[in-house]
Amino acid sequence: MKANRKFLNNSSGDVGVGTLIIFIAMVLVAAVAATVLIYTTGALQQKATKTSKEATQQIASNIIVEQVLGNRTDPTTGGSPKDKIQSLIVRVKPDVGTTSIDLRQVIVTIWDKENHYDLNYSDGSINLPKPVFTAESVRDEDVSFSKDTPVLNSGDLVALRINFTQIASDTTPVPDISLTTRKTFWLSLNQELGQAINLEITTPNSFGVNRYVQLYP
Numbered sequence: 001m002k003a004n005r006k007f008l009n010n011s012s013g014d015v016g017v018g019t020l021i022i023f024i025a026m027v028l029v030a031a032v033a034a035t036v037l038i039y040t041t042g043a044l045q046q047k048a049t050k051t052s053k054e055a056t057q058q059i060a061s062n063i064i065v066e067q068v069l070g071n072r073t074d075p076t077t078g079g080s081p082k083d084k085i086q087s088l089i090v091r092v093k094p095d096v097g098t099t100s101i102d103l104r105q106v107i108v109t110i111w112d113k114e115n116h117y118d119l120n121y122s123d124g125s126i127n128l129p130k131p132v133f134t135a136e137s138v139r140d141e142d143v144s145f146s147k148d149t150p151v152l153n154s155g156d157l158v159a160l161r162i163n164f165t166q167i168a169s170d171t172t173p174v175p176d177i178s179l180t181t182r183k184t185f186w187l188s189l190n191q192e193l194g195q196a197i198n199l200e201i202t203t204p205n206s207f208g209v210n211r212y213v214q215l216y217p
Helices: 017-060 164-170
Strands: 063-071 087-094 107-111 116-121 132-139 157-163 184-190 197-202 212-216
Touching: 063 184, 063 197, 087 184, 107 157, 157 164, 197 212
Parallel strands: 116 132
Antiparallel strands: 063 087, 063 212, 087 157, 107 116, 107 184, 132 157, 184 197
16 A cells, blocks of 8 residues: 655745844844944033033133223332323123133233234243233132132132233333323233133323223223
8 A cells, every 4th residue: 555645845934044144144233333323422422511511611701801990100110190001900800600710821912003912921920021911819708819820710809910111121122002091902801711801992081190090991
């Protein structure tokens, strides 16, 4: 008696080596893509944090010029008032919410229609080979401001002094900024962070007999 034999043909179960290789390749590509995305996300987060911090410092850093006075006597020798301003006293303070401001990183620029001078901070003990300005504390509740560490914190009030005689001795040729009556000049405080403070000042039409002349506000 002859036995009946039947063979089943199941094509749906055909999983070969080629399919396995494709599957492994897909897993590797997905892993590489995930690694790249994670790295890119971390780098973007760090850059965004740094940019945000710098932007906050730029916005929050600001100097307020409270007053500008002109001194008609020579600040080193004194004497009677002269017919022109010999030095400037610029009273400044940090704005509300401002981070600490280091005056060693502040450039004070003064110019008129023909002359232009950039002044750097000096503690007065060293003669720098360029024009300078000095500073002294008017109000310093936490006793943090000194000539060696001229840093303004919240609540501080500092007087910047610009001596034209000193500028004349530090520059060649002798500066020609002569602040007589009805003279317009410009004063700029360039901070390390934040916007520069720019003032346009015109001297009064008469100094009278006063030693100090209010120029701003």
